[in-house]
Amino acid sequence: MTRLTDDDDLVRLVDHEGERTSDARWDAYRARAAHLSLSDVRDMFRDMTLVRAFDNEATSLQRQGELGLWAQSLGQEAAQIGSGRALAPQDYVFPSYREHGVAHTRGVDLAQILHLFRGIDHGGWDAQAHGFQNYTLVIGAHTLHATGYAMGVQRDGLVGTGDPTRDMAVVTYFGDGATSQGDVNESLVFASVNQAPLVLFCQNNQWAISEPNARQFRVPVGRRGEGFGVPGVRVDGNDVLACYAVMQEALERARSGGGPTLVEAFTYRMGAHTTSDDPTRYRTREEEQFWRDRDPIDRVERLLRREGAWDDAWAEQVAAEAAELGARVREHVRALGRPVSSSMFDDVYATEHAQVSHERQLFETYEAGFADGGAR
Amino acid sequence: MTSTTTRTDATPAVAPYPSGPTTMTLGKAINTGLRQALAEDPKVLLMGEDIGRLGGVFRVTDGLQAEFGVDRVVDSPLAESGIVGTAIGLALRGYRPVLEIQFDGFVFPAFNQITTQLAKMRYRTKGRTELPVVVRIPYGGGIGAIEHHSESPEALFAHTAGLRVVSPSNPADAYRMMREAIASPDPVLFFEPKGRYWDKASVDVVPFAVGPEAQPATLGAETLNRAVVARPGTDATVVAYGPSVHVALKAAEAAAAEGTSLEVIDLRTVSPIDFATVVESVRRTGRCIVVHEAPVFHGTGAEVAARVTEECFYSLEAPVLRVGGFHTPYPVSKIEHDYLPGLDRVLDAVDRALAF
Numbered sequence A: 001m002t003r004l005t006d007d008d009d010l011v012r013l014v015d016h017e018g019e020r021t022s023d024a025r026w027d028a029y030r031a032r033a034a035h036l037s038l039s040d041v042r043d044m045f046r047d048m049t050l051v052r053a054f055d056n057e058a059t060s061l062q063r064q065g066e067l068g069l070w071a072q073s074l075g076q077e078a079a080q081i082g083s084g085r086a087l088a089p090q091d092y093v094f095p096s097y098r099e100h101g102v103a104h105t106r107g108v109d110l111a112q113i114l115h116l117f118r119g120i121d122h123g124g125w126d127a128q129a130h131g132f133q134n135y136t137l138v139i140g141a142h143t144l145h146a147t148g149y150a151m152g153v154q155r156d157g158l159v160g161t162g163d164p165t166r167d168m169a170v171v172t173y174f175g176d177g178a179t180s181q182g183d184v185n186e187s188l189v190f191a192s193v194n195q196a197p198l199v200l201f202c203q204n205n206q207w208a209i210s211e212p213n214a215r216q217f218r219v220p221v222g223r224r225g226e227g228f229g230v231p232g233v234r235v236d237g238n239d240v241l242a243c244y245a246v247m248q249e250a251l252e253r254a255r256s257g258g259g260p261t262l263v264e265a266f267t268y269r270m271g272a273h274t275t276s277d278d279p280t281r282y283r284t285r286e287e288e289q290f291w292r293d294r295d296p297i298d299r300v301e302r303l304l305r306r307e308g309a310w311d312d313a314w315a316e317q318v319a320a321e322a323a324e325l326g327a328r329v330r331e332h333v334r335a336l337g338r339p340v341s342s343s344m345f346d347d348v349y350a351t352e353h354a355q356v357s358h359e360r361q362l363f364e365t366y367e368a369g370f371a372d373g374g375a376r
Numbered sequence B: 001m002t003s004t005t006t007r008t009d010a011t012p013a014v015a016p017y018p019s020g021p022t023t024m025t026l027g028k029a030i031n032t033g034l035r036q037a038l039a040e041d042p043k044v045l046l047m048g049e050d051i052g053r054l055g056g057v058f059r060v061t062d063g064l065q066a067e068f069g070v071d072r073v074v075d076s077p078l079a080e081s082g083i084v085g086t087a088i089g090l091a092l093r094g095y096r097p098v099l100e101i102q103f104d105g106f107v108f109p110a111f112n113q114i115t116t117q118l119a120k121m122r123y124r125t126k127g128r129t130e131l132p133v134v135v136r137i138p139y140g141g142g143i144g145a146i147e148h149h150s151e152s153p154e155a156l157f158a159h160t161a162g163l164r165v166v167s168p169s170n171p172a173d174a175y176r177m178m179r180e181a182i183a184s185p186d187p188v189l190f191f192e193p194k195g196r197y198w199d200k201a202s203v204d205v206v207p208f209a210v211g212p213e214a215q216p217a218t219l220g221a222e223t224l225n226r227a228v229v230a231r232p233g234t235d236a237t238v239v240a241y242g243p244s245v246h247v248a249l250k251a252a253e254a255a256a257a258e259g260t261s262l263e264v265i266d267l268r269t270v271s272p273i274d275f276a277t278v279v280e281s282v283r284r285t286g287r288c289i290v291v292h293e294a295p296v297f298h299g300t301g302a303e304v305a306a307r308v309t310e311e312c313f314y315s316l317e318a319p320v321l322r323v324g325g326f327h328t329p330y331p332v333s334k335i336e337h338d339y340l341p342g343l344d345r346v347l348d349a350v351d352r353a354l355a356f
Helices: A024-033 A038-063 A077-084 A100-105 A110-118 A141-155 A182-194 A240-255 A285-292 A296-306 A312-335 A341-345 A354-368 B026-040 B064-068 B080-092 B108-118 B154-158 B171-183 B243-257 B275-285 B300-312 B333-339 B343-355
Strands: A092-094 A170-175 A198-204 A232-236 A261-266 B020-025 B044-048 B073-075 B096-100 B134-139 B164-166 B188-193 B200-205 B228-231 B236-240 B262-266 B269-271 B288-295 B321-325
Touching (some): A100 A110, A141 A182, A141 A198, A141 B108, A182 B080, A198 A240, A232 A240, A240 A261, A341 A354, B026 B064, B026 B096, B026 B200, B080 B096, B108 B154, B134 B171, B154 B188, B154 B269, B171 B200, B228 B275, B236 B275, B243 B288, B275 B288, B275 B300, B300 B321
Parallel strands (some): A170 A198, A198 A261, B044 B073, B288 B321
Antiparallel strands (some): B164 B269
16 A cells, blocks of 8 residues: 655655755756745745645635536645746646646636636637646546657757757656556657657656555656656655756756656645545545645745745735635636537537538527527 | 668659549559648658558558658557557647558557547637648458458547548549548548559549649648539439448449449548438439448448438438448458448349339
């Protein structure tokens, strides 16, 4: 079953107590995070806090019947904000469906994510504008899209030019359960043989709904890259600075033509899989408490306090901002209307398809047969 | 981009491009359509297993890698889901991938990518995303193959909204339909009647320029939406597509010798289905027989029968009949001709319809 520990081979720059590590093995990563000032760390804390407030608000909205379902990112804020903040504007992300923190770093309006979970649309943000593709619910399917997109970037000559504003990396996020899918393994094959500019970022939150890591693999995800010829790295997913540094290295390798990297960010799903899940059926309170004590946001707070960069007035301001975000999201969701029924026929095809046109006409005739003309 | 693949042989001389009416096989017609598309649009690329140096197991992509290079005619790893999945990513990046699935029975590892991803991306993104991907699938039986090499899975895809599903029956259509499929902003499943790859006929090749001055030819989408009357007639309508059109035309010839006039409709597309052409015909003839190699149970014929019944009810002199595969796995090749809708089974159905 699960272990109440994490492994020694995880890249870690800040420990659970908020103290910077000195392990010489991670010097190269330490150097990559060295340019981050305490002000940058405060920005990371702010991002993580905002995303958590949004996440908690969404959970409440689901409980109140405003959302059909919600997939929490609770506990994974360091992995998402750390990696997301390492991205360049021209990079492109293919998320799974729990990457609300990464969405935030890409400038997606978090409230818009809830359209998907309220049943207003299927995730209709402008992917191109944000370099952040729509969520994919079929586990692992999007990792191949990312691989193909990266193959396109290669063909566009946007790898290895040496121009930091041009060279591009493509990132795909997925979970520990997804590593069992054929598509993820095929992505590793295609990315490897093509040396595609891709980062495969696995957030190992230790639970695929009710199934622990032991039901998915016997070799840690980060070490599986070797068999594919893809460099792999395991990082403490609750250490925002380490996630940033590891991601930065992988992105740089991709952009410079060095090929793909497999990153395993070892973290913990502090919440349920979704609001429909009940983790009390399959994991212990002891385990949940162990990881609550390792909350990634608390770790950043400890670091800031330890290094004299914590300021109560600033913290209150962040808290107020978070509360404001929650309120805005709530208001936004409640104001969302119902899509027009006949919109179900829109955008099935780019060009006219006789069957869709025929059925749309039948539906509209049927609707028009009601006394109110079917005006919905 | 860099590639580790190096060709050791000398690059063969590029064959001249045909232009205007040219006699060629159905396989060559598809090859010509692919070649023109590659020459006209640098965003077009081909991916599949063994399509490069070998030219595909049916040689449909013969010579194309030599002419356009390994980055545009790509020998992919042996993974169908990976082929379609990466093509989706390439299309999101602005490319127009044309994929080859080696055989009908090997498309299923890609079924998830095709039905949950390729078909729905436009819908899910409210029309913001187009995926102009063509999936070529040699299909159908009658060639004495071993299992998984003779199937007709088109209805499985036609059942999924967001895909166009087409199948040419002759070289001229194969060329034209391939050009229009590649130009289509929607994903197209392009079922190639492998038993007819070697049929020869005149193909009207659209003239085009090669080189920097090349302009993509202006193409409509006629063949992706419209059926065609392959042979006019008055006593009954035989609806077919792909390899079955050949059988239907032979049946019409045989019936004519006995004084029965069959109208043969080549559907060309199974999604959408051009019901207007079918309905117009059946209202005249009063009888309809649908022929395809795929099993009739839950198949394209059932869809045609239902719609014809709805729209031609008062014109019908007999129930709509279907001739096709049985609800069995594709049988061993020694008995496959009893499974396939051959001439005799079609004529038997015609007789039953006329005698009703």
